[in-house]
Amino acid sequence: xxxxxxxxxxxxxxxxxxxxxxxxxxxxxxxxxxxxxxxxxxxxxxxxxxxxxxxxxxxxxxxxxxxxxxxxxxxxxxxxxxxxxxxxxxxxxxxxxxxxxxxxxxxxxxxxxxxxxxxxxxxxxxxxxxxxxxxxxxxxxxxxxxxxxxxxxxxxxxxxxxxxxxxxxxxxxxxxxxxxxxxxxxxxxxxxxxxxxxxxxxxxxxxxxxxxxxxxxxxxxxxxxxxxxxxxxxxxxxxxxxxxxxxxxxxxxxxxxxxxxxxxxxxxxxxxxxxxx
Ligand code: NDP
Numbered sequence: 001x002x003x004x005x006x007x008x009x010x011x012x013x014x015x016x017x018x019x020x021x022x023x024x025x026x027x028x029x030x031x032x033x034x035x036x037x038x039x040x041x042x043x044x045x046x047x048x049x050x051x052x053x054x055x056x057x058x059x060x061x062x063x064x065x066x067x068x069x070x071x072x073x074x075x076x077x078x079x080x081x082x083x084x085x086x087x088x089x090x091x092x093x094x095x096x097x098x099x100x101x102x103x104x105x106x107x108x109x110x111x112x113x114x115x116x117x118x119x120x121x122x123x124x125x126x127x128x129x130x131x132x133x134x135x136x137x138x139x140x141x142x143x144x145x146x147x148x149x150x151x152x153x154x155x156x157x158x159x160x161x162x163x164x165x166x167x168x169x170x171x172x173x174x175x176x177x178x179x180x181x182x183x184x185x186x187x188x189x190x191x192x193x194x195x196x197x198x199x200x201x202x203x204x205x206x207x208x209x210x211x212x213x214x215x216x217x218x219x220x221x222x223x224x225x226x227x228x229x230x231x232x233x234x235x236x237x238x239x240x241x242x243x244x245x246x247x248x249x250x251x252x253x254x255x256x257x258x259x260x261x262x263x264x265x266x267x268x269x270x271x272x273x274x275x276x277x
Pocket of ligand 1: 020021022023024025026027044045046047065066067068093094095096143170171172173214215216217218219220221222223
């Protein structure tokens with residue numbers, strides 16, 4: 001083990017780290033990495049059993065939490081404080097994927113080919129906006145944007161009196177480069193960036209840092225509903241030629257939560273492997 005790795009292993013000693021959506025994918029990896037580096041882990045997830053199993057294996061705790069419900073998110077923060085006495089890091093990570101529509105994706109790819117031939121007039125309408133229901137729109141914004149707002153608010157209520165803390169919001173590359181195929185997801189993720197910057201200005205003088213991470217396409221269960229054509233098309237737009245790993249995002253989140261990032265607030269950290277879609 002190198003000296004750097006040894007130091008990293010103690011990086012989060014004694015920190016209390018709350019993770020929404022920590023039962024799966026990125027959130028689960030954050031939990032494992034922070035625990036390995038000395039943190040106390042608190043997971044809030046709708047997947048109650050998986051959250052309990054993981055947190056228990058890491059010596060932490062969990063609570064059922066649906067981030068679309070502000071009472072649940074408040075209860076998560078309260079749960080962390082009653083178990084460990086404080087909150088040092090609050091990661092707003094819970095999320096859902098837009099349900100991929102294979103036919104529409106194939107149409108988008110065909111349209112792209114027509115564009116390359118300068119034949120825009122022949123492209124087929126995607127009808128994403130016109131077919132979207134109120135419920136689809138509302139739920140996407142509720143989980144991502146409202147969930148993140150509830151998390152920021154709950155965390156700030158504990159962090160500002162202690163004059164320290166780090167809030168990390170998981171946005172997406174699609175918040176920076178919106179896609180026509182998922183306007184609700186893109187909008188929610190872009191709004192999280194605005195919320196992050198706004199919150200950081202209010203909380204910086206109070207010792208609380210607020211940052212966002214924009215992962216590119218990362219190999220987690222979130223991508224499971226995608227078919228092979230979708231994955232190939234996406235990877236073809238990633239500079240390094242592959243999907244990202246949960247570790248590659250977890251290392252960035254760990255850095256942001258550490259003392260090394262003491263001058264970082266209101267920042268948007270993009271980790272996309274050179275995605276150019
Ligand atoms: P996963 O599906 O692996 O994990 C998401 C977790 O959040 C699951 O445990 C899920 O439970 C839980 N969850 C879903 N809805 C709620 C809710 N209302 N309240 C509480 N928990 C909930 O996805 P990822 O780990 O890939 O995604 C984590 C975050 O990263 C998301 O915000 C996502 O948008 C973002 N992201 C992911 C990218 C990727 O390529 N993977 C790229 C860019 C951003 P259940 O499994 O039961 O639904």
